Amino acid sequence: EPEVTQTPSHQVTQMGQEVILRCVPISNHLYFYWYRQILGQKVEFLVSFYNNEISEKSEIFDDQFSVERPDGSNFTLKIRSTKLEDSAMYFCASSGQTLSYNEQFFGPGTRLTVL
Amino acid sequence: AQSVAQPEDQVNVAEGNPLTVKCTYSVSGNPYLFWYVQYPNRGLQFLLKYITGDNLVKGSYGFEAEFNKSQTSFHLKKPSALVSDSALYFCAVRDPGGSYIPTFGRGTSLIVHP
Numbered sequence: 001e002p003e004v005t006q007t008p009s010h011q012v013t014q015m016g017q018e019v020i021l022r023c024v025p026i027s028n029h030l031y032f033y034w035y036r037q038i039l040g041q042k043v044e045f046l047v048s049f050y051n052n053e054i055s056e057k058s059e060i061f062d063d064q065f066s067v068e069r070p071d072g073s074n075f076t077l078k079i080r081s082t083k084l085e086d087s088a089m090y091f092c093a094s095s096g097q098t099l100s101y102n103e104q105f106f107g108p109g110t111r112l113t114v115l
Numbered sequence: 116a117q118s119v120a121q122p123e124d125q126v127n128v129a130e131g132n133p134l135t136v137k138c139t140y141s142v143s144g145n146p147y148l149f150w151y152v153q154y155p156n157r158g159l160q161f162l163l164k165y166i167t168g169d170n171l172v173k174g175s176y177g178f179e180a181e182f183n184k185s186q187t188s189f190h191l192k193k194p195s196a197l198v199s200d201s202a203l204y205f206c207a208v209r210d211p212g213g214s215y216i217p218t219f220g221r222g223t224s225l226i227v228h229p
Binding site for chain 1: 149151156157158159160161164205214215216217218219220221222
């Protein structure tokens with residue numbers, strides 16, 4: 001069964017450093033998402049991506065964040081200058097063509113720890 | 116605006132007993148509703164969804180959920196719990212007339228005791 005993969009599983013970084021979280025969505029999916037989950041809190045939407053551009057983003061997704069699909073398979077989330085409060089679990093997800101009611105397929109997550 | 120609430124942080128049930136994980140929602144129109152499960156060190160996995168039609172929806176691993184419009188609820192149920200059902204369960208709602216991005220609840224930790 002196809003699945004979404006994410007690397008690394010755990011990233012530790014110093015405050016102010018840049019990090020790139022990587023995801024490989026399911027190959028025939030067209031919509032890609034990033035979510036985060038701060039420990040003990042709800043899953044929060046960050047951004048969605050379709051047709052090589054951001055289609056929707058939340059207020060969390062400020063200028064420190066960017067996404068990119070550099071090739072036909074990878075989907076990345078970059079945080080330019082990490083803050084302590086960026087520590088969270090980051091989930092990538094993808095969904096198929098009919099997005100209005102299609103379920104999303106999630107990766108296992110990357111745990112980001114900012115020191 | 117769309118929102119979803121999972122009023123219980125944790126649900127404890129004995130193996131073999133029925134289980135219920137609660138979810139209530141708020142949308143302006145008719146909702147699309149989803150349940151996901153998260154096992155340790157894994158991503159969220161889709162369990163089931165309600166889009167339209169029969170209010171009782173059956174999903175993976177013997178789970179089912181009932182859409183109740185008058186109570187704005189979509190509780191997850193299983194007739195007989197297994198220890199392996201122990202996981203974190205997330206309810207999500209999407210307003211078809213609004214953003215296509217679902218809103219997730221905080222999650223409910225289900226613990227099934229042997």
